[in-house]
Amino acid sequence: MSPAAASPPDSPPPIKVLLADDEGLVRSGFKVLLDLEDDITVVGEATTGAEAVERARATRPDVVLMDIRMPQLDGIEATREIAKTTGLQQVRILILTTYDTDAYVFEALQAGASGFLLKDAGPAELLHAVRVVAAGEALLAPRITRRLIGQFTAERIASQAAEDRLAVLTPREREVLALVGEGLSNDEIGAELYLSPATARTHVSRAMAKLGARDRAQLVVIAYQTGLVNP
Numbered sequence: 001m002s003p004a005a006a007s008p009p010d011s012p013p014p015i016k017v018l019l020a021d022d023e024g025l026v027r028s029g030f031k032v033l034l035d036l037e038d039d040i041t042v043v044g045e046a047t048t049g050a051e052a053v054e055r056a057r058a059t060r061p062d063v064v065l066m067d068i069r070m071p072q073l074d075g076i077e078a079t080r081e082i083a084k085t086t087g088l089q090q091v092r093i094l095i096l097t098t099y100d101t102d103a104y105v106f107e108a109l110q111a112g113a114s115g116f117l118l119k120d121a122g123p124a125e126l127l128h129a130v131r132v133v134a135a136g137e138a139l140l141a142p143r144i145t146r147r148l149i150g151q152f153t154a155e156r157i158a159s160q161a162a163e164d165r166l167a168v169l170t171p172r173e174r175e176v177l178a179l180v181g182e183g184l185s186n187d188e189i190g191a192e193l194y195l196s197p198a199t200a201r202t203h204v205s206r207a208m209a210k211l212g213a214r215d216r217a218q219l220v221v222i223a224y225q226t227g228l229v230n231p
Contacts, residue, residue: 014041015134018061020052020078021096022070026119030065033123040130049073053081056088062134066113068097068104076104076111083112083214092133092215106221114217115139137185138217166226168210174228176203180216181223 017034019027019042027045034040043059046052050072056064064082068075079093094115095108108116115133117126132139166174172193179189190200204216213219223229 012039014039015063015130016041016043016059016061017130018042018044018046018052018055018059018064020046020049020055020064020070020075021067022047023067026067030126033126034130037127040127049075049078049081052078053085056082056091057085060088061091063130064091064093065096065130066093068095068108076107076113079108079113080111089214092136094129094133094139109217109221112214112218114215136215138180138183138215138220165211165222166228169207173203173207173210176200177207177211177219177223178228180204180207180219181229183220 017040019030021027021030024047027047031042031045034042043061044055046055047070049070052064052066052070052075053073064079066075066079070078073081075095075097079095082088082091082093092114093112094117095104095113096117096119097104098119105116114136115129115138117129117139121129129139166177169177175193176189179192184192186197186200186204189195189204190197193200195203204219207213208215208219211219211222213222220229
């Protein structure tokens with residue numbers, strides 16, 4: 001009897017996406033694009049910020065594509081509500097907007113967003129953004145540069161306060177935090193510091209836990225606020 005053929009490894013579950021936008025055409029376009037991908041599925045839609053929060057609680061998506069300007073809570077307030085909701089800590093929010101003003105970037109990151117993408121991004125860029133954010137990385141649109149984040153952390157905490165805040169980190173974790181602030185991935189951090197990607201990931205996770213950061217995007221903000229990274 002010939003040996004049974006090895007069964008293929010199980011595929012990871014698809015990335016669950018919730019669409020939150022008050023424009024029906026925008027939601028329809030995104031839904032068609034995302035549902036064509038084998039590794040992504042749309043699990044719900046919302047037309048207001050309040051509905052986005054409700055649908056996030058009901059569907060537990062991996063990623064919310066969140067418009068900024070919506071009725072009944074704007075996207076930033078809805079992001080803040082989702083980020084502080086028990087049980088939704090793993091939900092990643094990708095802000096989608098036609099507005100690329102500096103203030104929105106910093107407000108969105110402070111509220112708990114993991115990424116920020118302009119609505120005029122191409123299909124490939126949008127799909128890449130969903131996958132990057134779902135994987136736990138931070139993502140900023142190319143036009144939204146680190147300089148803009150720096151401008152809105154001008155009210156940096158005093159130098160002694162910054163030292164106190166960073167005192168919980170080891171020297172290596174400080175180095176890693178600075179590189180996260182520069183936008184480097186775990187692989188790039190590993191190459192820069194001669195570490196394996198797994199070790200770099202461990203240092204990032206420990207820095208997150210010690211600083212009370214929800215995700216990498218908030219580590220970026222902390223790196224600027226404390227002066228580890230300069231605009």
